[in-house]
Amino acid sequence: MSVVETLKERRAVRNYIPKEVETEKIQALLDCAVLAPNDRLRQPWHFYVIRGEAKQRFEEIAKAFLLERFPTKPNLVQDSLAVLEKTPLVIVVTSDVIPGDEASSEDNEYAVCCAIHSMWLAAKELGLGMVWRTRGIGLVRDERLMEFLGSPENKKVVGTLFIGYPQADAPVTNRVAAEEKTTWLE
Numbered sequence: 001m002s003v004v005e006t007l008k009e010r011r012a013v014r015n016y017i018p019k020e021v022e023t024e025k026i027q028a029l030l031d032c033a034v035l036a037p038n039d040r041l042r043q044p045w046h047f048y049v050i051r052g053e054a055k056q057r058f059e060e061i062a063k064a065f066l067l068e069r070f071p072t073k074p075n076l077v078q079d080s081l082a083v084l085e086k087t088p089l090v091i092v093v094t095s096d097v098i099p100g101d102e103a104s105s106e107d108n109e110y111a112v113c114c115a116i117h118s119m120w121l122a123a124k125e126l127g128l129g130m131v132w133r134t135r136g137i138g139l140v141r142d143e144r145l146m147e148f149l150g151s152p153e154n155k156k157v158v159g160t161l162f163i164g165y166p167q168a169d170a171p172v173t174n175r176v177a178a179e180e181k182t183t184w185l186e
Contacts, residue, residue: 006121011173013129014083016164020051021089025126029091029163032122036114044096044108045115048149051089059084061144062137080137088164091119092145094155105156112158119161129166132159 001009030047038044050058062084066077084090095112098104116132123130139145140157149155 001125003121006124010120010124011129011170012131013164013166013170014131014162015167016086016088016129016162017167018086019088019165021128021163021165025128026089026091028126029119029122029128033093033115033119036111036118038111038114039104039107042096042104042108042111045112046094046096046152046155048092048094049089050092055090058090058148061142061148062139065139065142065144066137084137084162086164087162089162091161091163092149092157093159093161094149094152095158097154097156099154109156109158116159116161123163127165128163129170130161130163132161134159 026049030049033045033047034043036045059081063077063081066080070076093112093116095108096105098108120130120132134140137160140160145157145160146152146155149157
């Protein structure tokens with residue numbers, strides 16, 4: 001499949017069959033991620049692969065977060081936790097923060113976004129589905145996630161990736177044509 005075809009078929013996959021993702025496939029995703037473009041070859045990413053007992057601890061943190069955030073919405077909390085529990089693999093991706101250099105730190109975030117997108121495209125080829133979560137159950141802006149990761153210094157969480165074997169094909173989503181989002185300056 002061509003890169004263009006893969007891009008056109010990329011979808012956010014949220015429902016997975018109960019099958020663990022093999023270590024070899026996880027490594028393949030990570031190997032693709034580190035090929036992403038990055039300013040001055042800083043390679044500003046770090047990947048936290050969460051499975052097994054660590055995933056159970058992650059689920060406990062997510063539950064506490066969701067109960068605090070949505071105390072009057074027990075169904076939302078329950079549905080969100082069900083999605084997490086049925087997700088075989090979680091990878092949290094961080095970007096290096098360079099103290100005193102806001103511009104380079106921001107460039108690093110962009111590079112990490114490219115790395116995540118590379119993983120997303122590779123996932124399709126490997127027969128995997130993926131969704132990139134930033135808020136809510138992704139815990140990106142919650143300090144408990146950083147504590148869970150070991151409180152790494154000078155790191156910013158860019159996303160939490162949910163990965164597994166798709167339960168079904170994700171539906172096609174409508175996209176605005178490039179022409180509607182493009183201005184040509186000549």
